[in-house]
Amino acid sequence: MTAAAATTLADRIDAALPQTQCTRCGYPDCRAYADAIAAGVPHNRCPPGGAEGIVRLSALTGRPVLPLDPAHGTEGPRALAVIDEAWCIGCTLCIKACPVDCIVGASKLMHTVIGAECTGCELCVPACPVDCIAMVPVTGDRTGWDAWSAADADLARARYGFRQMRVARDKRENDERLAAKAQAKLADLASHTLHTDPTVIEKKRAVIEAALARARARQGAG
Known part of the structure; x- marks a missing residue:
């Protein structure tokens, strides 16, 4: 398979996944x-795609239909994360774990889940240090794609993409702030060179320049 064909197939497969x-x-x-x-x-x-998802992927790949691999979970009704606000300590760990930014709140303030945007990924559950998050089934007997839709998948993909951009932007801006502080510190060291032990100055300069180099490397990688 050519690289172009593989890319096209990956795009089609991604479009068939529940996101x-x-x-x-x-x-x-x-x-x-x-x-x-x-x-x-x-x-x-x-598991979120369930048996129907496997059928769709089999059609795309030309591979046989297989049962869901139990090592990766079981097919079940769609569930939403629900936070017991009486126990929430406002640690923000669930917010950091959510891949689609559907949990709102702030440090030391209780959090809540936007149900219409929750994908039921369960990643917030192990992140909570006080076990105040429960996954509540909301689709009755409907499972897999019967409990999900193309519109749900499109929304989840868009929110995940936005979160990825936001996280990258926040990291870049933080690196830029740190780099600016380091540059200011280097300038401050230079102004005090005549009044401080040169050995101490060089050690501090080496540490700061190394930090700047790491920040530039991270920015280049991003």
């Missing part, structure tokens, strides 16, 4: 799993 970004497949997000399937990884590791 819950739950990582149960063993990959960091749905796109990474789509790339892996296109490269030959089994296509039966997505």
Whole structure:
């Protein structure tokens, strides 16, 4: 398979995944799993897509329909995260864990979940240090794609993409702030060179320049 064909197949596979970004497949997000399937990884590791999802992926890849791999979970009704606000301590760890930014709140303030935007990924549950988050089934007997829709997947993909951009932007801005502080510190060291032990000055300068180099490297990698 050519590189172009593999990319096209990965795009089609990604479009057929539910975009819950739950990582149960063993990959960091749905796109990474789509790339892996296109490269030959089994296509039966997505519990949110369920049996219907496997049928769709089989049609795209030309591979046989397989049962869902139990090592990656079981198919079930769609569930929403619900926070017991009486127990919430406002630690923000669930906010950091949510792949689609559907938890709102602030440090030391109680959090709440925007139900219409929750993908049921469950990633917030282990992140909570006081076990105040429960996954509540909301689709009755409907499971897999019967409990999800293309519109839900599109919204989840868009929110996940926005979160990725926001996290990258916040990291870049933080690196820029740190770099500016380091530059100011270097200038301050230079102004005190005549009044301080040169050995101490050089050690401090080396530490600051190393920090600047790391920040530039991170910015280049981003």
